[in-house]
Amino acid sequence: GAVVSQHPSRVICKSGTSVKIECRSLDFQATTMFWYRQFPKQSLMLMATSNEGSKATYEQGVEKDKFLINHASLTLSTLTVTSAHPEDSSFYICSARRASGGQDTQYFGPGTRLTVL
C-alpha cells in the first residue's frame, strides 16, 4: 500500500512552546491531506482538511490559530500546535488521499504522540 510518513513520532515539550509535525506522502501526490486527533480508546476525530495551495478547512470547535496547517506541496503538510498546553497532549495522525480516477483511497501516517508538560 501507499506510504505516509510522519515526523516526529514522539515529542515532549514544555507548556507554551510550539510544536511542528510533518506529514509526507512518500510514493504518491496528495492534493488533500487530513489531520486527526485521537484520545485513548476512542475513534479518530477529524481536525482539519488541507488542500495543496489553499487554506485549510477546520472542523467545528477546532481553533485555527491554535492548530496551524500548511499544505506546502503535493507531498507535504505540516501541523503546528502553537503555545501548547497540557490539554493539547494527544495522538495526532495525518492522512493523505490518493486520487485515482474517482476511486480515491485514503492512507494514514504512523502518528505523533505529543506530551506537553
Next chain:
Amino acid sequence: GENVEQHPSTLSVQEGDSAVIKCTYSDSASNYFPWYKQELGKGPQLIIDIRSNVGEKKDQRIAVTLNKTAKHFSLHITETQPEDSAVYFCAAILNFGNEKLTFGTGTRLTIIP
C-alpha cells in the same frame, strides 16, 4: 450527514477461529467502505476496502461483504492469528471530492492463543 455504527466494541476469538465485525451506515449514497487496522501506538492501516459496485472482496484471510439494500458491511477474518489482535475501524464515504470519511467507533479484537 453520514452516521456509521460498528459492532461489537470488543471481540475475543480463539486463535484459528473466525472473527466478524459489522457496520451499518445511514447515507444510502455512500459508495466506498474501507477498513482500517490500528495497532497500539500506531496509525490506522488500510487492510481492505470495497466500493458499492461489488458485493464482496477477499484478500487472503480477510474479506469484506457489502449489502447496499440493508446498508451494512462486514469484515471477516478467517484462521485468526495473534498478530490480528488490534482495533479495527470501519468507515464510509460518498465518492470523495469534498467528502470526508465517517468512522465507526472501533472494535478491539483480541486473539486468544
